[in-house]
Amino acid sequence: MKVPLLLLAGSLVANAALLATLARRPTPPPPALPAPARPAPAPDSAGRLRAALASGQARDLEAAGLDPAAARDLLLGRRLAAVLQRPRPAGGERWWRADPAMGQHREQLRRELGVILGEALGDDAGLAGPGLDFLPPAKQAALRRIDHDYADLRARFGTGGIVLPADQERLRLLAAERERDLAALLSPEERAAYDTRFSPSAAVVRARYGEGLETEEEFRRVFALQRTFDARFPPETAATRNDPAGRQQFAAAQRQLEDDVRAALGEAAYARVRRTQDGDLRNLEGLATRLNLPTDTTARLAAARENFATASQRVQADASLPPDQRRARVQALAAEARTTLTQTLGPEAAEAYARQSPWVTMLQGGLAFSLTPPADLPARAQGMSVFPVLPAGANAAGAVRQAFITESAEGGAGGNRMEVRVLNFSTSGAAPAPNAPPPSGGTQILVTPPRP
Numbered sequence: 001m002k003v004p005l006l007l008l009a010g011s012l013v014a015n016a017a018l019l020a021t022l023a024r025r026p027t028p029p030p031p032a033l034p035a036p037a038r039p040a041p042a043p044d045s046a047g048r049l050r051a052a053l054a055s056g057q058a059r060d061l062e063a064a065g066l067d068p069a070a071a072r073d074l075l076l077g078r079r080l081a082a083v084l085q086r087p088r089p090a091g092g093e094r095w096w097r098a099d100p101a102m103g104q105h106r107e108q109l110r111r112e113l114g115v116i117l118g119e120a121l122g123d124d125a126g127l128a129g130p131g132l133d134f135l136p137p138a139k140q141a142a143l144r145r146i147d148h149d150y151a152d153l154r155a156r157f158g159t160g161g162i163v164l165p166a167d168q169e170r171l172r173l174l175a176a177e178r179e180r181d182l183a184a185l186l187s188p189e190e191r192a193a194y195d196t197r198f199s200p201s202a203a204v205v206r207a208r209y210g211e212g213l214e215t216e217e218e219f220r221r222v223f224a225l226q227r228t229f230d231a232r233f234p235p236e237t238a239a240t241r242n243d244p245a246g247r248q249q250f251a252a253a254q255r256q257l258e259d260d261v262r263a264a265l266g267e268a269a270y271a272r273v274r275r276t277q278d279g280d281l282r283n284l285e286g287l288a289t290r291l292n293l294p295t296d297t298t299a300r301l302a303a304a305r306e307n308f309a310t311a312s313q314r315v316q317a318d319a320s321l322p323p324d325q326r327r328a329r330v331q332a333l334a335a336e337a338r339t340t341l342t343q344t345l346g347p348e349a350a351e352a353y354a355r356q357s358p359w360v361t362m363l364q365g366g367l368a369f370s371l372t373p374p375a376d377l378p379a380r381a382q383g384m385s386v387f388p389v390l391p392a393g394a395n396a397a398g399a400v401r402q403a404f405i406t407e408s409a410e411g412g413a414g415g416n417r418m419e420v421r422v423l424n425f426s427t428s429g430a431a432p433a434p435n436a437p438p439p440s441g442g443t444q445i446l447v448t449p450p451r452p
Contacts (some may be wrong), residue, residue, distance in 0.1 A: 053078065079116050083109065107155065112148070134193045135186075142185055143194075150178045196220065201227040209261070212273035221264040229257045278385040280305075280357060287349055297344060304340050305359055305371070308333055312368035312389070319392040326391055327366030334363035358386040367391075 045065065052060035053074070061071035088105060132140040153174050163171075186194060196202055205213075205223050213219045233241075233250060241250045262270045275281060281302055288297040315321070315329045337360055341350035354360045362369045368389040 076116070080113070083112055083116065108152070131197075134197075135190060139185060139190070143182075146178065146181050146185070150174060195227075196223060199227070201230045204230070208277070209273050212269075212276035214269075214272070218265060218269060222261055225257060225260050225264060229253065274385070275302075280359065280385050283353065283356070287345065287353060291346070291349055293345070301341070301344055304337070304344075308337050308359065308363065309369055309371050312363060313370060316368035316389055316391045323391060330363055330366045330368055334360060337363055358384075362386070362388055 048064040049061070049066075052064040052066075058068065058071045058075060061074065062068055066074065088102075132143065135143065154171060182191065182194070202223055205219065205226050209222055210219070213222065233253065240246050261273075265273065281298060284301055285298045288294075312330050312333055315326050315333070318326065321329070338350065338354055341354060341360075344350070345353060359369045368391070370387045370389050371385065372387070373384070374387060
């Protein structure tokens, strides 16, 4: 038994020695893994990008690796740069002279830039008026191209001051062709939506009533009336209204249109619309905003104006007072009005407003005024908001009940300036003459004031 034990012990000692020897040796590195296969060379990305740019298509740029927003911006920049780098008409040495060629170039440039921005940015560019979001994108782009093409064609025949009969015929044919293109592009529902937003009748409604129309339904009511009126009096029939009978018919139709608008809107909405049309109140609003006056400034002065209108008419209607006393009492109202204005606006602003305010001017001349349009208000005076009222003695048989009012194109705070230039009224049958000529650029409006 001793021999096997000795052999076992010797084996263990030998194994231990071997393990110690192996531990002292450096560990060999692991076998190298096989190298991954190298991918095939990628196509020329720069070449693909150049080809996509040359195509001018956003989808090709996106396929070349650009995100949609970057593709749109890149194409927009290239298109704008191409337009702006075109040769411009030579200005010549006489730089101070008006250059028709340069004006035409600028108009063409505005149209092209509008189309480019509209196609790239859509309605976000603010170039499509009320917006084309009622149409799918493809039709929006097609409609912009139609408008651009026909604008270019109309510019060739509709400018230059004198339009020849042949030009008028070309314009008529262009309009008919555009109508056919629109009919082919838009469904009946889309065409109705387009006309409600972009027709000439829609533009008239927005310009005349839009600020005071609070709902789409109100706009549509007025639009329907205006479109019927425009169909009855299209622009090409304007020449037929040069004779007295034609002018009278047109004026009567305009007054009827205003009555119809009033009935369609209702008294409350119509009063709101009339207020936004009131140039005198717009001037006050602009002045109050500029001077950072309390928000109720315009409302308080509007109420004061109504009170002075009532008081002045009461004086004018008092036939027991001699004319000179009535005039003096109305002028006293003017002094009170100036005091009210000074207390509300301050001396400087009150003086500036009073100089161009029609109702203050009337009171200072001894003339009463009304805020209600007379029944026979001429069409040209539809934008007026203050109307003269004749004194009691001016309504005798054979008397001429007329006043001249001058209207200038511009006034304070963006409003129209209207001044009463005739404050005397004839009772002999002869028309009164202006006390002074209208200011430069102004026109005279003949108004028949209402009876007090």
